[in-house]
Amino acid sequence: MDVRVICATQKNLTELVQRGEFREDLYYRLNVLTITIPPLRERPQDIMPLTELFVARFADEQGVARPKLANDLSSFLCKYGWPGNVRQLKNAIYRALTQTDGYELRPQDIILPDFEVEIALGDEVMEGSLDDISKRFERSVLTRLYRTYPSTRKLAKRLGVSHTAIANKLREYGLSNRKLTDDSEE
Template sequence: LQNLSSQDVGAFSQIIAVSPKMRHVIDQARKLANLTAPLLITGDTGTGKDLLAHAVHMASPRAAKPYLALNCASIPEDAVESELFGHAPEGKKGFFEQANGGSVLLDEIGEMSPRMQAKLLRFLNDGTFRRVGEDHEVHVDVRVICATQKNLVELVQKGVFREDLYYRLNVLTLNIPPLRDCPQDIMPLTELFVARFADEQGVPRPKLSADLGTVLTRYGWPGNIRQLKNAVYRALTQLEGYELRPQDILLPDYDAGTVSVGEEAMEGSLDDITSRFERSVLTQLYRSYPSTRKLAKRLGVSHTAIANKLREYGLNQKKGDE
């Protein structure tokens, strides 16, 4: 039991889970890791479904056996069958046979064709399959983990996803919340990505400015963790100096209230909330309008008013304010 416990801790150590919502996901994942029934992981794009699936495998009794992953959206339908079940004439073993005793991740399960859905359902029911071009049945012991960013209930209602397969999969489930709902995870993730980039490039790790966290935690992150990582990497490749500041990170407009309005963003008085919103707007626009006069014209206010606001929020560190 002690060995299993240390294995469990190591399996999930690569996943940042400071926020209560992510800690709950990890707690649930630890419990589900020891089971053998199919697991369904849902979550928006970029939330790390594949990373969680691999962690579940590594925390399970199957950890010493193979773990293979197939993205159902990345290969043609006619190739999916031979990839999963193998091809008899060529003597090729499929993923299920190669991973016998281990786990297989079927990513983007919502993209699987109805024909393959039927074959997958049969495999889930009895653990047997036939290689392409062969009548002989093969039996293996594999845990199937499925992941999707799509709403499978809607796909069932549209008739593009089998209802019986959905109910077969929707027994053990994990839902990864979007990054905007886990603000406590944003700065630990940022620090992780900064450290990784510096180590990969063999350069000193830059300091993170005191106001960086305020800006990053208030952005909506529609692309979630993947978008945060890409934004940090992009900023570091062009960084001048040894400090990463809000104006160094490009954050595209996010149209879902434009700015994240989670619980933390709504704390305090109306003045507090208004100030946070105002600061976020100025931070984002100052990248595109690095002159106070241009920014003032963009917002329809006086140059003096903008200069005072930038000074108030500590954003007047760029040149070009003439």
């Protein structure tokens, strides 16, 4: 009998063997060929091909027309960190397609957890004073949430602040739904 076993793990098996938490003999039996696939956040070039695959697959399964992908969808999806990797992307696309009523898949159709921010905290984000960094972060949060909560009252309720405070912040950062729509069309 010829048997091949394919295993996948997110654990560091070498470390587990050293700590005695994984059998060393089993490790060497299984560790014939190691393929390391980086997380999706490290492979932004794969996000849109995967998105297109999931859209096509879901549309075919449901017997519906494939929606067009909005021009700004790629930049929106690539800015997200995808802690759940490909499975999270697939689920987000499926959820969006079941709930959209249009012929175009747009960033505002994709629901992502609020604890993630559309910017990655790289070195360029950390430049400047604490006030500068805080303002960039605040602007990013407002930009992202204002697409989902398009009225100042809804956004204020979502963030737990007064309508006046939100209106002042949007004015301070030069944000409005019209501007966000214009920016996404470029």
